[in-house]
Amino acid sequence: MFQAVFQHHLTFVVLAFLITALVTVGVARAARKSTRRWFIGAFAGSVTAVLLLTLWSTGGSDMAPTCVINHNVLEPFSEEQGLLNLGMFVPVGLLGTLSARHAWPAILFGVTLTACIELTQGLLPVIGRACDTSDFMANAAGAVLGGLAGWLFLQADRQPGTGWPLRPGRVVAGFGAVWLVGAFLGGFYIHTSIEAQTVAGGPADDQQASAVTQAVREAFGDHYPIQRTAFFAGPGGTGTVMAYLPSGFLQINWPQANDVTVSIEPGTSEDSGYPVAAVDAKLTTKQQALSLTSTYAKQHFPWGLTQAHVQVDPVGPQAQLGWVVSWRRYRAGILMPMRLDVEIDRHGRVSQLHALNAADPSLPAVTVSAAQAAALANHAEAGCEKATPTVLMALPTTHGTWTPAYRVVLTCGTNGGLVIVDAHNGTVLNHVLYPAQAAPSNPADGDVGAP
Template sequence: MLEAVFRGQTVFIITALIITAGAGTVAFRLSASRTERPVLVGMWAASLVGALCLTMWSTGGSQVAANCVVNRDVFEPFTTVQGLLNMAMFVPAGLLGTLVTRRLAFPVCVGVGLSSVIETAQGAIPSIGRACDTSDLVTNSAGALLGALCGLLLVRRDSRSLTPWTFRVRPTSISAVGLVAALCTVWAASIHPHSVTATDAVSTASAAQRRAAEKAVSGAFGDHFAIKDVQYASSPNAKHGTLIVGLPAGFLQVSWPDSTDVTASLDMSDKGAETGFPVPGVTVRPRTPRQAQDVATAYAREHYPWGLPGSRVEVSGVGDNAALGWMVSWRRYHHGVLMPMRLDVEVDRAGRISQMSVHAAPDVSVPEVLVSKEAAAATASKTMPSCKKVDAGELLAVREHGSWQAVWRVVVSCGSSGAVVNVNAHSGAIQSRQTFSRPTGQPVSPQS
């Protein structure tokens, strides 16, 4: 995949330029005595090798072995900046290929073939650190086609009688069939396609999404911050996503389409610099958790008053000795069951709001709790008999299959692996189970 910006990759940039220039020079010299357009041949070769360098350069990380995302939404990548960049990367290859060969189909096939090789390699070789994604193949191929069409227009307007390239049918056919066979073999032997309705792509927000973003920003900060930009990050199921709102001093995220989750992160400072959101009427610079709670309460009362009545409040320091301030959290319980609402506000040392997170949800009714924490822990431990460490957490409300249930969340772990088990507090049955491995951390199931 083409990365929009290569930062801190001086060695890569120099190496790629040398390889690309070298490929162009070699192609020019080899074709100088065989064609009327050696300069174009050299430029075509350079464009192909340049694209190869951009997409095959190792990021230093690793992807899931033998995995490739198959995006069923063919048109989605054309709505993203990344997709348009991927398309633009192959336009020169299609354009120059047509100017060289004076034909349309061959340069397009070369572009499609090169992109197929790239995606196959990315899927089969995890150490490259690039993700195999059919969206890239689609946009690369579209770029090659667009470039070839532009080249065809230039060829037809060219008054010179240059001879189109001719191809020996047998060697060309054998090469094409061999490439297809090799790619199919690699896919059949080592790559597992993972089909999704849409990828985690980022695109420009629609008018409706922008209105939702404006409402969320207004709800969190009034008219204090002007919106710089709004983007939409889709999720693999294509039904839900996240609006990413750029602010002068940070960003805000909103769940779409329900807008029930709002998270903001503003610039923070441990020097007391005033970089966050100032709470109207508040001038105190908190030095104690209680003072921070007062600031956060004043903010919540003005912006999210629904989170205060009947809620328990907790204050915890952020950073060493609360260098970055305090996190003030509100949670609501009914008969010992944690309700789905969430309200977290971080107050920095300057008395400003540096971060906030909201999950707006009404209180819910759940079946009577009949299973104790100890019984739930015993049930969960049976899912991994070899693990002796069992930690039963809070009793919380979780929506499963359209209905709300009270569950005990139990973490069963041993060594570097374990599982998060939700045990139904009414029936005692295991409601869900999700395994994890360290050091990646433990998964957290959604609250609703």
């Protein structure tokens, strides 16, 4: 949430600060007869800041009202985003307690406030914010901690003072009414999605950090310092380890650590990409791009060039942004999983990279022809007038083995289709329709039986 708010939105940050300051001063002046007027003003300012941070629109969505329920209630307290959410509500509980000189209504207010915020985010997807019980848990914990801190301060305060005159029954009834309305709105209008975890990112452990550091050194030597590392968990102990670089990132799969993806911000400055040559190369042809990129690949990923077919494709009109050089390996006309893609700009700098170092798997025999695969694909998506097998590739199965498979592209009027057909037993493994203008790209595109 904080990254979405603060990154590239300096105008909003300044405006939110000014609004919060105005509310703080205005409420303090309005409460000038109270000896706690500045506590009251600061409390109003803290609530204003929370509302601005949580309800400011990050971009609308046409999704149905949804709220995610996280089974892992402790998850938000183990990662940076959750701790920031916790800290955001500490001033609400603290200043509310110091203003009212009562802790329990301030804590109840803070917990109710975060519930209302999450409910609003869920009911109004147009503001582009997410309703998530992880946020609620972190925010509520912050309000409780702030309230307890305020209570301890009041216990140590030797100056006499009385709290706001409160009638507990009415206070509880008022907050209860708010919760009942919220429960009604949430129950009738919000769809819930139950997840085992919602915030996958957290600090990488020593083994993960070592693996991603090694991948950075393999790709760039000591050129880039690693600012921090993180692990984004997936199912069954798998996931992605990320290394954040000064102008981009490098990520690897986990636990295999053999699939590397790099994105470096393109541009013309020295830190905009990894310089392959000592000086700007000023590339003008794809032959020059191939020569320089091959030099880089031989130094950093020599395994990707062994018995591999190479292809050079322009990036942007007339290769304004450079070229992508791709290496693929085929066995008996079957595309193997190994791949190496390097994007190099006209200044001789690597900006994008995908390297999958995978051994050639053992495959069963191909018993289905390309024509048979096309017929099977047409049968899977009836009504399509054309089926074109584009590549025969090695594909992992759900049983942990590999099989040869055809990738078949369909033409279906104004729509297209993509069908994967097992080349060993003729099973249709996957098929999907899409608008013709949104045809999915695939680095394995090519003619069946390519070298």
